[in-house]
Amino acid sequence: MCPDCKGHLRVDEHIILTVKQDGEKGMLLLINPELGNYQTIHHQSHSINEGHKFDFFCPICHSKLHSDLNDNLAMVLMRDTDEKIFELHFSRISGQKSTYQIMGKEVKTFGIDAPHYLDFMNLIDMS
Numbered sequence: 825m826c827p828d829c830k831g832h833l834r835v836d837e838h839i840i841l842t843v844k845q846d847g848e849k850g851m852l853l854l855i856n857p858e859l860g861n862y863q864t865i866h867h868q869s870h871s872i873n874e875g876h877k878f879d880f881f882c883p884i885c886h887s888k889l890h891s892d893l894n895d896n897l898a899m900v901l902m903r904d905t906d907e908k909i910f911e912l913h914f915s916r917i918s919g920q921k922s923t924y925q926i927m928g929k930e931v932k933t934f935g936i937d938a939p940h941y942l943d944f945m946n947l948i949d950m951s
């Protein structure tokens with residue numbers, strides 16, 4: 825869900841977001857909703873080069889989906905099967921596999937690059 829308008833971003837088997845790179849036109853990006861699965865789909869007229877930073881936006885209300893934890897992360901809300909709502913923070917940098925499911929002080933990490941941001945998040949003692 826969008827943290828601003830609470831609109832549902834998942835349609836069938838994809839999360840749909842608008843993404844933009846500096847000075848370029850936006851595009852729709854379909855993301856696999858399975859945590860730790862980094863498969864995406866986009867129109868072939870656009871290219872996504874690894875290492876580039878993208879801005880993520882809600883396709884409903886057009887709010888920027890930014891994370892307050894780190895400038896390199898975006899954030900959406902996620903509701904699980906028990907109706908609990910989590911923050912879902914993920915990398916804005918293409919090719920970087922780092923996702924954080926956060927509820928209060930409980931943090932679950934996904935992706936090979938997830939340890940990269942843990943020192944910057946100051947959420948909990950990871951020791």
